[in-house]
Amino acid sequence: MTEQAPILILLFPFLTAIFVALLGAKVPAASWPLTIASLGASICATLTTLIQVLENGTIRYYVGGWAPPFGIELRIDGLNALVAVTVATVAFLGAIYSKDRVESETENKGPQYYALYLLLAAGLLGIVITGDAFNLYVLLEIAALTSYALLAMGNKRATLAAFKYLIMGTIGASFYLLGVGYLYIKTGSLNMVDIQEQLIANGLQDSSTVQVAFIMITVGLWVKMAFFPLHAWLPNSYAFGPTTSSSIMAPLVTKVMIYVMVRMVLTVFGPVYAFEVLDWGNIVVWLAVIAILAGSIGALAQKDLRKMLTFLIIAEVGYMVGGVWLVDETGMTGAIYHIISDAFMTLCVFLFAGIVFAKTGARDIYAVDGLFKKMPITMIGFIVGAFSLIGIPPTAGFFSKWYLIQGGINSGNWEYVIALLISSLVNAVLFFRIIEIAYFGKKPAEGHIHHHGDDHTKISEAPITQLIPLLGTAAIILLIGIFNKDLVAVIQDFLEPFNLVAGIR
Amino acid sequence: MVAIEALADKFNYWVYIVIMMIGLYAMVSKNNLIKKLIGMSVFQTAIILFYVSIGYKDEATIPILYHDQVHGAHHAEEGDHSDEGAHHDETHAMEAIAKEATHHGNDHAVDADHAEVDEHEADHVIDAHVMHNESDHAFEAGHGGLDIDPNQFENPLVHVLMLTAIVVGVATLGVGLAITQKLYGEFGTIEEHEIIEQLRTGND
C-alpha cells in the first residue's frame, strides 16, 4: 500500500471532512476525534512518502492511471515531501488546539468548523503534492473558500476582513489562472514538468506571453501570500478571526503560497528563465526588504497581540520572497527551510495568543500580565517560539536566518542582510516587551518588594488540549533546529540539479 | 493597416482584456460590496472567455464524435487495420472527405454550414491529414485506428478547465454573498466606507 501513500495524504482528511459534515448534525462530539484521527493518518502518509522520496527519489503518481501530460500526476520530490509533512503536522496540532475553543468561538458550529478545517488541510496538502498547474488552481480555491468561511465565523471585523480577503484572494487566484492560461496557449500543456520542457523545446524564452504569464503568476501568488504592498487583507482577518482558524491559517496559508512560488520559479519556469532571462535584478529583493521593514514597523505599532503577530507574518513573507530572489543556493535553501521553520514558529505564537485569549478574553498585549506565575508551562512554550522568531540558537529560526544571511552575503545583497538583522532586533523588542509584561506585571511596584516565601498566585494552566500542541510545537522548533543539517541535506539534494550555486546573475 | 489586421486577428483577446479590466476596476474601486461581487463575476467570466477562445479552431465543431465515427471505430476494430498506411494516399483522403461531407448532410443538421465549408475547402482537409501524419499522434496509441482529424474538433481540454472555473466562480460568488449578508446583518449597510466608519467609531 505504500506506493499509494501520496494519494492517501489527502484522501484521509478529505473524506473525513465529508463524513464529519454529514455526521456532525447527529453526533457533534464525534467531529473532533475523527479530525484528529484523519490528520494523524495523513501525517503517517506524508512521512511514508518522505521516506520513499529519500530512498528512491522523486515519486510520480499518476492519478487515474493516465500518464502525464494526459492525466494529472502527483509529483513529490524532496521539497514538497518536506512541506507536506509540515502542513500535515501543523494542521494536526492546530486541530488538537481547536477542541476546547471551537464551540465558544464559532457559535456552536463545531461540525461545520471541523469539516472546513479538514477541507482546508486537504486543499493545502493537495496544493503541495500536485504536479499539475491547473489542478493546483482548483485546490487553491478549495483552500481559499474554506479560509474565507473559517475567518468569517469570527467577529464583525473578521467578517469584513474576510470579505476583503475574498476579493483579494479571487484576484490573486484569477491572476494565477490567467498566467496558467498564457502558459497553456504557448505550450499546450498543463503539467508542470511538461510546461518546462515545452518552454525549452519551443524556444519560448523571449515570448512576451510567457513573460506576462510569469508576472501574472508571481503577482497572483504575492497577493495570496500577502507580500508587502499586497498585504492589506491579512492583518485584520487573522487578528480577528476565531483563534482556532488563525492558528491553522496563519502558519500554513502564506507558507504554502511561498512553496507554490518556489515551485513555479524552479520547476515550471526554471531558474534560468526566472532569474537570468527575465532578470528583475534586485527589484524583488528590495521589495522584500521593504516588506520586512514595513512588517516590523507595523508590528511595533500594534497593541493587539494577534495583530502584532500578523504583521510579523508579513515580515517573514518578505524573508522568504527575498531569499528566493537572492539567486543563491544557500539563500534558496534558507527560504525553503524557513517555510518549514516559520510554519511552526507562527503556529507556536498563534497558539499562545489563542491560549491567552481563551484564558483572559482580552486581545491586547497586556493580557499576558503576570503569566509567568499563572501559566509557567505555557510561557515556556511561548518563549521557545519567541526565541525562534528572534533568531536565538538553537531554535529553528536561528538557522533559517543563518542560511538567509549567508545567501544575502554570498550574492552581495547587503540591504537584505541588514533588513534581516533589523527585523530580528525588532522581534527581540516585541517579544521581550511581552515577556516583560508577563514577568513584571502591567505596572510593577515602585521600589523593592520582598515577597515572603513563595507567591500566592495560583497556577492555573491552560487545558491539556491546548498545552499539548503548544509544547509539541515548541519541541518541534527545537528539533528542526538541532537536526537542521539533515533537513538541509534534503533541501540541497532537491536544489542540486537547478545549479543555483553557479551564481546565475 | 497592419495594426488593424492584428486587431482583427485577435479581437477576441482584446474583448476579454477590456471586460476583465472593467471587472477588476469594479473589484478594486467600488464601495458597494455587491458591486464588488458583480465585478468579481465579470472578471472571472472574462477569464473563461479567454480560455474558451484558446480552444477555438476555424471550421471545427464541438468536441463530440460523430455518430458514424463511433460506428466506424467498431468497424475498424472488427475489420482490417491495413488502411492505416493508406492515409498517405490522396485518393483515400478524398474519399474520406466525401464520406465526411455526407455525414454532415445526413446526421448532423446542426453542422450544415460546416459541411458547406468542407465542400469548397477540400484541400484544407488534406493538408491537415498530412500534417497530423507527420506529428503521428493519430496512430501511435490507437488500437482502433480511428479516422479522426484533430482539426475537426475544438480543443476539449479548455472546456473542461472552464467548467471547473465556472464552478469555482459560482462557489466564490455564493460565499461572497453569504459574507455580505452577514455584514449587512451586523452593520446594516453594504457600503464599505460606512462599515469602516462604524468600526472606527468603536462599538466592537
Next chain:
Amino acid sequence: MKFLGLLTVLITGFLLIQAERDFPDWGDVNSPASSYKLSQHYITQTFAETSVPNMVTAVLADYRGYDTMFETVVIFTAGIAIIGILRVFGSNIKPDHPEVVLTKKKPDLIVETTCRLLIPIIQLFALYVVAHGHHSPGGGFQGGVIFGASFILLALARDLQYAQQWVPENRILNLAGIGIFIYAGFGVASLLLGGNFLDYGVLTAIIPGDVKDAHSHSMLGVEIGVAFTVTAIMFSIYSSLSSNGHMKEGI
C-alpha cells in the same frame, strides 16, 4: 482608492496587451494549444480508450477526474461554508436586521399549477442531461444544476418550508456528501483493486465489460455522484441565502 484602482487596471491591462502580441491568431489550428499532443490525444484517442464519444465528458471525468472530484468538493465546500457563515441554529437567534421578514405566501393557483406541471419535466430533463452526458453536451454539473433549479422553483412558487418538506436540510447535506462519496468511492475502489486512485481500468473486476467499458460506466457513475452534490448544494445555497440563515421564510 478610485485612482489607485484605475492605475492598477491600466497597468494590468497594459501588461495583458503586451502579452497578446505574441498570441497565435484566433482559431489558428496550428497554435501550440491545438497542435500539441495533449489536445490531439484527447480528440483522437478518447473514444479508443474510453468509448465515450463526448470528449469533454471523458476528459472531465476520466483523464482529469481528479480535478473534477475537487471541483465537486469546491461546490460542497461552498455549501458548508455558507452554512458556517450564515446559518443560525436553534434558538440563539440574534435580533435580526431591520428588514421585514416575509411571511408565508398564499398559494397562487396559476403559479402552483404551472409549477406542478413544469417541475417533473424539468427533473426528467435533468436526468436526461446527466445520463446522456456521454453522447451529447451535458453531464453531472449541468444536470445537477437543472435538478437543483426545480427545487428552487418550488421554493419560489410556494415558500421555503414547503420546498423543505420535500428536501429537508439534513437530507440535502447527506445527499451532497453521498454524491462525493460516490465519486471518491470509484477512486477508493480502484485503489483497493490495486490500481491508482480513480484508475477506472482496474474496475473491470467488478464492472462487466472490457477496460473501455469500465471507463465508460465509471464515468457515468461519477457523473451521477456529481449530480447529487450539485443538486443538493444548489438548493442549500439558495435556502441559506434567501432566508438569511434561518431556514424559515424565504423570498
Next chain:
Amino acid sequence: MNPAITSSTPLLACLASLAAVLPILLLRKSPNLRESATFVAGFIKFGLVVSMLPTILGGTQIEYTLWQILPNLSIAFRVDGLGMLFGLVASSLWILTSLYTIGYMRGLKEHSQTRFVAFFAVSLSATIGVAFSANLFTLYLFYEMLSLATYPLVTHHQDKEARTGGRTYLSYLLSTSIGFVLPAMIFVFLKTGSSMEFAEGGFLAGHVSGKEALILLLLFTFGFAKSGLMPFHSWLPAAMVAPTPVSALLHAVAVVKVGVFCVIRVFTGVFGLEFLKTMDIATIIAWAAAFTIVVSSLIALTQDNLKRRLAFSTIGQLSYIILGVALLSDRAVIGSMAHIAMHAVGKITLFMCAGAIFVASGKKYISQMDGLGKKMPITFAAFTIGSLSVIGLPPTGGLISKFYLVTGAMDAGQTALLIVFLVSTMLNAAYLLPIGYRAFFPKDPELARQPFSWKNTEEASLPCVLPLCITAGLALVLFIKPQFLLNLAGLMVGHGG
C-alpha cells in the same frame, strides 16, 4: 597544532550545573536540600575542571565534538590554556558565590529563591560552555544562552527599577550580538568556508582583505558587548539592580569576563596576533580601550552608590584586558589573561563586601559608610585587600597581571598607552582606597572616638562573610603563587610565561 586528546570531560563539566537545575526545581520545597544540590553540582563541576588541569598544563588539549549541527560546523568543545584558566576561575568562584547566595538571599528573605538558584546554575553552564568552546559558533551559542539566562537574575526584584535595568541589559547585549557578531560570524564562515575552529595563530589570515579584516574586528570587539567597551557599556551599571550575588559572580566575573574572554578568543584564535600585526588594525581597539579606562575611572570617582562605583571600576578593568590583547605583544597578552583571574578574585571580594554591608547594615552609599569598619572589621579588611588587588598593589595578585601588562606595553613600544596604565592606576587608587580608609578612620570625630571591641561588631552571617574572606585570601595567595596561571596563559602564546 598542539596535541589533543578526545574526552567528554569538558562536556560533563559544562553540563554539571545544567543538570543541577532539575533537582533544584524538584527540591524547591526544602531550601536546605536545594542548596546542597547546588553545592554537589558545584564541587562536581570544579572537580571535573581541575581534573583536566594537569593534562592542559602538560601542553595537551582536550577535545570533544558533541553534534554536527550544520554542514561543516559542529557544537564542539576544546580546552586549552585560556579556556582552562577561565574555567577554573568561574567554577571555583561559583561554589563561593553559592555559599554567599545562601547568606544573602536568606538574610534579605528574597522571593522566588528557587528560580534564582536555578537560573544561576544555567548561567554557570553557559559560562563554562563559552570557556571550553572549540569554535566561534559554539562560542556564540553559549554567549547568547548566557545573556538570556542572566536576564531573570538581573531583574530578580521584578519592580520598576529592575524592569528598566533589565531592558537596558538585554537590549544592549542582544542588539550587539545579533546586530554585530552574527553577521560578522556568518561573513567569516562564508569567507573561510571552514569550521571556524579556533586555532593558534588564527584562521582568518589570507581569507579577507585589509578593509574587511578591520570591519570584522570592530564588529567582533564591539559586538561582544559584555566586555563593556565604551560606548556599549551602559548595560553594566544598569544591571547593578540585580541582587548582589548576581553582581558579584556574573557582573564582576562571569558575564563581563565572558565578554573579554570572547574578545581575546577572537584576537588570538580567529585573527591571530601575527595577522593583526601585519594588518596593523588593532590600534583602534587599543585606543578605544584606553579611552574607556580613563573615562570610566573618572566616572567611578563621582559615584556614591558603592555598587555603581564598582561597576564603573569593572568597566575600566575590563578594558585593561582588551588593551592588553590589543597591544599584541606576548607579554601583554599573558598579562591580559592573568588579569581575568586576578581581577575576578579582587572584584568578587569587593562585590561580596558590598553585599555583606548591605545585608548587615542596609547601607548602599559610600557616604554612609564612615566608621563602619569598626562594626564590620572583617568585611572591610577583606574590602581593602580586594581594593589593593584591583589597583595592582602588593601583596596581592593584581600586581602580577599589571606588571605583565605594563611591561607588555613597553614591549609594544606604546609609550602613550603606558601612561594610560599609570594614570588609571592612580585613579583606581583614588576611588577605591578612601572607602576602606574612611571606614576605619572616619572623618566624624565622634565616630572616630568610639572604641573598637569585637563585641560590638555586627558582621553579616557566616555564609556571607566566609566566602569573602576566602576570596581575599585567594588574592593574597595569587601574589605568591601565580605561576600556574601564568603557565596556562603562556600556553596560548607559545611559551611558558
